[in-house]
Amino acid sequence: MSAYDVAKLAKVSQSTVSRVLNNYPYVKKTTRKRVHEAIKELGFSPNEIARSLANKKTNTIGLIVEDISSSFYSETAHIILREAQKYDYEVIIIDSETDEESFNKSMSTLLGKRVDGIIVASVRKDNKNIIDFFESGFPIISYNRRTYGSDNDKFVAVDNKKGAMQAMDYLFDLKHEKIAYISGPLVYSTFQERYEGYKEALWNKGFEYDDSIVYQDVLSYDKVFNFSLNLMRNVDAPTAFFASTDQMALAIMDAASRSGRHIPYDISIIGFDDIDIASNPYIGLSTVSQQKRKMAVMALEKLILQIKGEDQKEDSNRIIIDSKLITRKTTGINNITS
């Protein structure tokens, strides 16, 4: 069934049906009513595909995510989905790896579907391909992780370096001096910058960087668990652990209890992200908040401005959100007398 059927029933032309569908003002009231009745009678709903073809816009956006089952992504995706509804956009989510080949494939299928814009939740910092899109003017924005090397990049992210320094300074305030750091892959700007924050905080305090208490590898629960457990078994184990994600902090907490440590009396742990489970009182993880909601909402709004061509040149395309230290129950004063 098409608009022609409606037209026939309402005794008008298909163009008139189209006009009432699009609220074109100059349609006689009575014919508008006839058309509406015909639509209802037939249960007609316009074919958005055909509409998109004629319009050259699909009212759908793409969201490329690394792993939607991971808390940070699912929580921000939730916000984006709900928010997009308000603007009448649907969203196609692509869940794929971040290597350049996978990324290109995701972009191709999204562009094939002619989405109006794309949000990328997880780029690698050296992704060259996305830069071409930034410069092409196609509506696209990344959040959480950013890319380097383009003057036209668009992203919204927390101040990762500052956030890391906040966490470190807080641990220093609690009299911790030997602080282990658990980093994710440095191919991501988030980890790169948090790592810099860790080092700079150390430097500011005059402490030396100790490679042996720094983990820098893939985000694997088991690997982080083992690394932490090993450290904890040393006589002069670190008194505090700073994890670059909450997920990893969970693994460290596990290692702590496995090693017989009591949090936060024997050991302090702080994370980064503030995923939902962190605020669970049973976990009560101290962490650095990314302000997920703000981040997700701004990414979407900025994208829509681009789509509508309303983004002002004066507006910055690089939005940096303030990090926020959140102290809960996994951090405490250092009781280890050394």
Place this chain on the structure above:
Amino acid sequence: MSAYDVAKLAKVSQSTVSRVLNNYPYVKKTTRKRVHEAIKELGFSPNEIARSLANKKTNTIGLIVEDISSSFYSETAHIILREAQKYDYEVIIIDSETDEESFNKSMSTLLGKRVDGIIVASVRKDNKNIIDFFESGFPIISYNRRTYGSDNDKFVAVDNKKGAMQAMDYLFDLKHEKIAYISGPLVYSTFQERYEGYKEALWNKGFEYDDSIVYQDVLSYDKVFNFSLNLMRNVDAPTAFFASTDQMALAIMDAASRSGRHIPYDISIIGFDDIDIASNPYIGLSTVSQQKRKMAVMALEKLILQIKGEDQKEDSNRIIIDSKLITRKTTGINNITS
């Protein structure tokens, strides 16, 4: 840029371009090569929207979810997204409430976009609207929660009642006799059936159903926390809690530690779902597994069979997956002498 540009460059007609795009066999090798070269030179990628209009299929499916940030949904969505890629389907995710009005709205926009099929993660058991779709033959399937009242319904779900009984029997084996039950809204088949399992397990043992130790309300962390904490403060508090979701079990664990109880020595807690965090050794929640992966994969496969019209009449459209009891560290023998 369109296939016409490619055609011009390759000195063929647009139809021939279409033929090589679709791997139509009877195209001369040399012209096929010329077309491929032209495509590459122009960086052409076919407009899937136009293709969909001509084809009457979009190669995209819809997924209606209640809250993608909730573990169970994000974890199953992850599986569905990854799996759909293999079949060359994209997926539009709609995150919305489950009341009939919201549901109808979600369906309308999905049908407007002409998706090839729809997966519904969270229907209410009395949803009448979805029944019309089951009976219309439009490819649609629900997972996790089902609907009652249609002979043509299609779903894949765990055996919720049996799962609940497994949990209860396990607690009975651990010498628990007074077991509180935390239920979600009975408008969902999952909670309805788990509730029945709870009662039937009680009945089988000859224990009486005690309304005062049963929570039956919305899924709210705070409400469950308070309810549990109140119970625990009684002199003859339940020695075990059975939560109808892992999320709620987390709230109960919180209440337990708040009330000074040690899990599992003073109190046992068991959940339902087996979300990822449950297996975190720091949490170590005993639970009933829904076999998420199996469930998600089957829902998608069944849907695709429907789309391709290959679903055999002999096949059952009601797939019930076995529940699996998973014992971890939140359950133990009852030490309370009564």
Place this chain on the structure above:
DNA sequence: TTGTATGCGTTATCAC
């Protein structure tokens, strides 16, 4: 205020 005709970028049916 409304109808006619054309285009959007494909696929598919015919001819040649």
Place this chain on the structure above:
DNA sequence: GTGATAACGCATACAA
């Protein structure tokens, strides 16, 4: 093997 040409279901410029 390949090229016209008519759909697909709408939006829209142009006429009337």
